[in-house]
Amino acid sequence: MKDALGQPQSVLVLGGSSDIARATMRLLVASRCERAVLAGPHAGRLDEAAAELRALGCPAVDTVAFDATNIAPLDAFVEKSFAGGDIDLVLVATGMLGDQQADEHDPIAAAQVISTNFTGPAATLLAIAARMRAQGHGRLVVLSSVAGERVRRSNFIYGSAKSGLDGFCQGLAASLAGSGVRLTVVRPGFVKTRMTDGMQPPPKPFTASADDVAVAIVRALGRNAGTVWVPAHLRWIMAVLRHLPTPVFRKLPG
Numbered sequence: 001m002k003d004a005l006g007q008p009q010s011v012l013v014l015g016g017s018s019d020i021a022r023a024t025m026r027l028l029v030a031s032r033c034e035r036a037v038l039a040g041p042h043a044g045r046l047d048e049a050a051a052e053l054r055a056l057g058c059p060a061v062d063t064v065a066f067d068a069t070n071i072a073p074l075d076a077f078v079e080k081s082f083a084g085g086d087i088d089l090v091l092v093a094t095g096m097l098g099d100q101q102a103d104e105h106d107p108i109a110a111a112q113v114i115s116t117n118f119t120g121p122a123a124t125l126l127a128i129a130a131r132m133r134a135q136g137h138g139r140l141v142v143l144s145s146v147a148g149e150r151v152r153r154s155n156f157i158y159g160s161a162k163s164g165l166d167g168f169c170q171g172l173a174a175s176l177a178g179s180g181v182r183l184t185v186v187r188p189g190f191v192k193t194r195m196t197d198g199m200q201p202p203p204k205p206f207t208a209s210a211d212d213v214a215v216a217i218v219r220a221l222g223r224n225a226g227t228v229w230v231p232a233h234l235r236w237i238m239a240v241l242r243h244l245p246t247p248v249f250r251k252l253p254g
Contacts (some may be wrong), residue, residue: 006114008088008139008221010035012081014066015082015094015126016044020143020191022052023214024091029058030136031218035079040094060084066118066182069092071114079126086135089221090128092121092142095162110157117161122168129172132181140176140183141217142169148236149187155251173226184220187238188230 011028013021016038025036036058046063064080081087084129100111125140130139134188145156149160166185172252173183208230214228229235 007031007033009033010037010085012037012039012085012087012128013087013091013093014039014121015143016040016063017042017049017092018095019210020188020213021091021093023210024093024217025049025058026056027214027218028089029053029056033058035060035062037060037062037064037084037087039064039077039081041065041150043068055125065221066094066124068124069115071123074124074127074153074183077124078131081128082131086139087132089139089141091209091217092140094121095143096170097155103157114161114164114185115156117158118168121165123240125169125172129176129181133176133179137180138171138182138201139221140172140181141220142171142183142185143213144185144187146187146189146234146238151229158199182224184217184228186213186217186220186223186228186230187234190232191230201231 008028009032009072011025011033013025013036016025021038025033025038027038034052036053038049038053038061040046043063049063050063062084064077066077089100094116096113096116098109099161101111103110107122125142129140132140142165144166147159148164148166151159151163155245162195166187169183169185173185176183191210191213208235213230216228218230220228229238
């Protein structure tokens, strides 16, 4: 259960070794998170993230194998993740960018991007939401992207997958009304992380760090925010871009 200050004491993270997940967990441990379950496909990276949390003082840290492209063991994954008791917060930080130019000509690679960013997390969210309904409380925080707000030519495979996940989460949030479980969608712009290493970032006002996103997530936990933008001013920029005529939108760089 949450502590007297409303901070989550037990957290499950899908994509537990990602830069954003690790930055968020550092803040949550500093706010007295007592149990963390880190899930992901890379055992070595998960072990490194778990060791960091233990060193920061988190009393109980476990790792669980999770592959968003393989939902066959989903029931077993949920059972193992919740084996230690109720989970206050589930952070969905799994994802991959892929290589747009190559993936356009490789349907199997494109399917992996879509599965990792949309269908896998969506199926997992359904299973986790059912478990949280049963416990009667909890918070889901899902990392979407501004790339899904209006899909561009330059990254339409990744962008369409994030758009699908974003729309799914809006519907799931509505279905959870009155259950004691709330869902927040986080829409970052370009984030400087291991996943975007080597990419040319846009000008500074449009970029964020993993720590910036982590701060926004933790702040959102203290309020009933359905959607969070990082940086915050992207909300207004995307409001304009959403309504640009298609011929104009297609001429924009990137």
